Amino acid sequence: MWRHIAAFGDVLRAEWRRAADLELPTNREPDHLVIAATGGSAAAGDIVAGLAAATSEIPVCVVRGRQLPNFVGERSLVVAVSCSGNTAETLALYDDAWRRDANLLAITRGGRLGERCADDGIPVWAFTTDAPPRAAVAHILAPLLRILERLGLYVVTTPAVDAAGALCTSYAESLAPRIPADRNPVRAAAEALAGRVPLVLAGARLAPVAERARNQLAENAKTLAAAAILPEAAHNLVVGFDPLAARHWAIIALAAAGDPAAPYLDAVADLAADRGIPWQQLDIPGADPFEQVLAGLVAVDALSLHLAIARGVDPLPIPEIDAIRARLGGLPSAEIST
Numbered sequence: 001m002w003r004h005i006a007a008f009g010d011v012l013r014a015e016w017r018r019a020a021d022l023e024l025p026t027n028r029e030p031d032h033l034v035i036a037a038t039g040g041s042a043a044a045g046d047i048v049a050g051l052a053a054a055t056s057e058i059p060v061c062v063v064r065g066r067q068l069p070n071f072v073g074e075r076s077l078v079v080a081v082s083c084s085g086n087t088a089e090t091l092a093l094y095d096d097a098w099r100r101d102a103n104l105l106a107i108t109r110g111g112r113l114g115e116r117c118a119d120d121g122i123p124v125w126a127f128t129t130d131a132p133p134r135a136a137v138a139h140i141l142a143p144l145l146r147i148l149e150r151l152g153l154y155v156v157t158t159p160a161v162d163a164a165g166a167l168c169t170s171y172a173e174s175l176a177p178r179i180p181a182d183r184n185p186v187r188a189a190a191e192a193l194a195g196r197v198p199l200v201l202a203g204a205r206l207a208p209v210a211e212r213a214r215n216q217l218a219e220n221a222k223t224l225a226a227a228a229i230l231p232e233a234a235h236n237l238v239v240g241f242d243p244l245a246a247r248h249w250a251i252i253a254l255a256a257a258g259d260p261a262a263p264y265l266d267a268v269a270d271l272a273a274d275r276g277i278p279w280q281q282l283d284i285p286g287a288d289p290f291e292q293v294l295a296g297l298v299a300v301d302a303l304s305l306h307l308a309i310a311r312g313v314d315p316l317p318i319p320e321i322d323a324i325r326a327r328l329g330g331l332p333s334a335e336i337s338t
Contacts, residue, residue, distance in 0.1 A: 001305055001308075001316060002305055004131045004136075005135070005302055005305060006169075006172045006173070007138075008137070008138050008169075008172065008294075008297065008298055008301075009138075009165035009166060009167070009169035009171075009172065009298075010165065010169055011138040011139060012161065012164070012168070012294070013161060013162055013166075015139055015142030015143070016142040016145065016165075017158070018142070019125065019143045019145075019146040022125055022143050022146045022147070024103075024123075024151075025077070025122070025123050026077070026103045029058075029151065029152075030076055030077035030103060031058055031075040031076060032058055032060075032061070032075070032077070033052075033056075033060045033061075033076075033077050033079070033151065033153065034061055034068065034069075034072055034077070034078045034079070034097075035049065035060075035062045035063070035144065036068070036081065036093035036094065037064065037081035037082065037087075038064045038082075038087055038090055039087065039133060039134070039215075040083065040132065040215075041082050041083045041090070041133050041136075041140060042062055042064055042081070043140075043208070043211075043215070043297075044140040044141035045062040045081060046208035046211060046212070047141060047144075047293055047294075048060065048141070048144045048145060048147075048148055050207060050293065051148070051293065052154045055153065055154050055155070056148075056153035056154060058151075060148075063093060064089065065089055065093075066088075066093065066096070068093060068097060068100065072097065072102055073100050074100070074102060076097075076100070076103065077103045077105065077147075077151075078094075078097040078102045078104050079104075079105050079106070079107060079147065080104065080105070080106045080108075080113060081106070081107045081108070081144075082106075082113050083108065083109055083136050084111050084133065085108040085109055085110045085111020085113035085114045085115075086112050086113070088325075090113065091116070094106070094113060094116060098120065104117075104123075105123050105124075106123070106124045106125070107124075107127070107144070108125075108126065108127075109128060109129070114126065125143045132316065134216065134219055134220075135301075137297065142161075145161070164286075164291045167291050167294070167295055168294055168295055168297075168298050171295050171298050171299070172298050172302065175187065175298070175299070175306075177305070177306070185283075186303050187306045188280075189252060189280040189282060190303050190306035190307040190309075191310050192250065193252075193280075193307055193310075194310060194311075196249055196250040196278065197225065197226070197248055197249050197250070198217055198223070198225045198307075199225070199226045199227070199228060199249055199250070200214055200217075200225065200227045200251075200252045201228055201229075201230065201233065201251055201253045201254070201265070201268065202227075202229060202230065202261070203229070203254075203259045203261020203262070203264065203265070204229060204230070204231075204260075205256065205261065205289050205292065205293070206254045206256060206261075206293065206296050208293065209284075209296035209299075210227040210229060210254060211227050213225070213227060213252065213254075213303065213304070214226060216300055216301055216303075216304035217300075220301075220305055220315035221308040221311060221313065221315070222308070223307065230261045230264040230265065231261065231264050233268070234264050234268060238268060238271055241271055241275040242275065243276070245277055246275055246276035249277060249278075251268075251277055251278065251279045251280065252280050252303070253265055253269065253279060253282065254281075254282055254296060255284065256286060256292040256296070257287075257292075259292075265281075269281070282299055284296045284299055
């Protein structure tokens with residue numbers, strides 16, 4: 001798992017260049033960009049949707065589950081993303097987009113999604129990796145960034161990708177398991193979580209990173225976690241900072257230079273200290289939101305790995321997910337999901 005985390009920056013740069021050949025299924029500008037994905041394959045969609053929110057003139061959204069919103073139609077571009085190509089929910093969303101005459105594109109390693117696209121004449125952006133879906137985010141993120149660029153929804157340049165990739169690579173090196181906790185703030189934060197439930201707190205800029213942290217802590221570190229976004233959490237969640245929370249919870253705060261959420265983080269940090277709730281702040285590097293979000297992915301993935309090490313668990317197996325897939329895969333209405 002560490003090999004995949006450490007390679008994120010290099011893979012992103014390589015896949016960005018390879019995706020220069022990506023072709024969209026239509027020359028007409030869509031009214032909506034919908035990324036149809038679930039689980040680890042959806043993480044990259046959350047990143048691009050967050051980046052595009054400030055600049056895109058059309059909605060960019062991630063749809064999980066089995067049904068697309070009613071607004072999806074022939075002027076929509078639906079990108080079906082499944083690392084394995086066999087994710088039941090993504091296959092259902094593909095079928096739904098096909099019925100709605102939406103423009104379709106798939107990003108996958110193959111599987112049933114690849115087979116359907118071949119049968120239907122739908123373009124596929126294929127990639128190869130031995131990483132589990134949750135660690136293949138760079139392979140999916142690169143073509144999604146190319147789509148944003150082609151549609152003019154967010155400015156992405158090769159120099160920017162190179163700079164962000166280099167930052168992620170050097171940052172990962174500083175967080176490696178061989179680096180002791182006194183020189184490795186992410187490892188120190190993970191080790192401080194022992195016996196507690198992590199609440200990951202971030203501003204809207206790093207919201208997709210906080211969601212990623214919650215899911216990675218569950219899959220890699222095998223621990224229940226939660227995520228909350230400021231300023232919204234300052235209007236409701238903070239009321240739950242009581243003595244019971246102080247005994248069972250710990251807060252991981254994600255901070256970045258220039259983040260508008262900084263005053264809220266400071267205020268909530270003081271409140272947590274007053275209520276005795278442990279607080280660990282991770283300062284995410286980066287000169288701009290693009291670099292910060294990508295470096296944030298490295299930080300929270302490393303956090304989940306260090307907590308797995310501290311808890312003495314193997315981050316790779318996911319027997320609970322496998323069991324649910326097997327149970328649902330046996331239902332008559334279910335697609336095969338792997």
